[in-house]
C-alpha cells in the first residue's frame with residue numbers, strides 16, 4: 113500500500129539527466145556529486161542529487177552520466193556567425209587594414225541571404241558541438257539567419273547591423289538599416305528561441321544620430337542593443353578627436369548606456385568608464401582571443417569584475433579568432449589576465465565558467481531563460497565526457513572545464529529541452545552536407 117502511494121506521487125518527466133558532477137551555476141556554485149536534472153518539455157523541472165530527483169520524478173529517458181559532468185549551455189555573447197566562411201581568409205593584419213582591405217570587400221562581394229543561411233549552418237554546427245547553446249550575432253540578413261537557427265533549434269540574439277553608409281544588396285541608405293531592423297523585431301519578438309536586437313556597428317562606422325536612433329528603436333520595442341565599443345587605441349583617439357570624450361563617456365553623453373546594452377570588447381577603458389559600465393548595468397562581451405589576434409590589447413577584466421561590471425565571453429567572428437569555441441575563450445581569459453596583471457588569483461575556474469554561462473545570459477537579457485540550471489528555466493545544458501587523458505585525474509571539476517576541456521569532450525547538448533547533439537553528433541544538422549556546402553562557397557570565394 114505504502115509502495116503504491118509512493119509511486120502515485122512520482123512526477124512524470126521527459127528526461128532525467130544524471131552525471132557524476134552537476135554544476136548549476138546557481139547559489140554558491142557548489143559541485144553536486146551524483147547530480148541529476150529533471151526536464152519536461154522545454155523546461156528544467158528540478159535539479160539536485162540523483163537520490164532526491166529519482167525519488168520524486170520518473171522519466172521516459174534517463175541519460176546516465178557515469179564519468180560525466182553536466183553544466184549550463186555555454187553562451188557566446190559576441191560573434192558574426194556567417195563570417196565562418198571567411199575563416200583564415202586574411203590573418204595577421206591590423207584591425208583597420210584587415211577590415212578595409214579584406215573583410216569588407218569580401219562581404220560586399222559575397223554576402224546575401226543564401227550566403228548567410230549556409231554560413232550560419234556551419235557556425236551553429238561548430239558552436240553546438242563545442243557546447244554553445246546561445247549566441248549573440250551581429251550581422252546582416254538576420255531573417256535568413258533566424259530561419260536557419262529556428263530550423264536547427266539553437267537559441268540566439270539576432271543583431272541587425274546598422275552603419276552610416278550603404279551596403280550593396282542590403283541597405284541603400286542608413287534609413288534601410290532601420291527599416292530592416294524594425295522588420296526583424298516585428299518578425300521575431302516573442303519567439304521562443306530567438307530574440308531580435310538592434311546592432312549599430314561601432315563608433316567609427318556609426319554617427320551619434322544613428323546610435324541615438326538605434327537606442328530609441330531598442331527602447332520602443334524593449335529589445336537588446338549590441339555594439340562594438342572601445343576595441344582599439346585608434347578608436348579611442350578618434351572618438352576623443354571627434355567628440356572630445358572617450359568611448360564610454362561619449363556613450364553616456366548620448367544616453368546609450370543601459371541594461372539593454374551589451375558591448376563587445378571594452379579593451380581601452382578609464383576607471384571612470386568602468387564605473388559607468390557597472391552603474392548602468394551594461395553587459396560586456398569580452399573577446400580575448402580576437403583582441404589577442406588583432407593585437408587590440410588586454411581588456412581590464414579583473415578591474416571590471418571587481419567594480420561589479422557584468423563581464424561575459426564572446427568569440428567574435430571566425431575571421432578574427434579563428435574558431436567559435438567558448439571553451440577556448442575560457443582557457444585564454446583565465447590564463448592571460450593572470451599574466452597581464454602578474455596575479456594568479458584574478459580569474460579562477462568558477463569565475464570564468466560564470467562568465468561563459470550566467471553572466472552571458474544576463475548580458476543578453478536572457479537571465480530568466482538560460483545561463484544556469486534551475487527549476488523554471490529552459491533546459492539548455494551540456495554533458496561532457498570525462499574519460500580522456502587530459503581530464504584525468506579530477507580534483508577540481510571547475511579547473512578542468514576552465515583549463516583542460518576541449519570541444520571534442522562535449523557529448524550531448526540540449527537546447528530548450530531538445531537534444532541537438534547526441535554522442536558528439538548533431539541531430540538537426542547534416543554534418544557532411546554542411547561541410548560540403550562550405551567547401552563549395554570556399555571555391556567561389558577564392559575564385
Ligand SMILES: [Zn+2]
Nearest residue numbers: 340376428429
Ligand atoms: Zn565583432
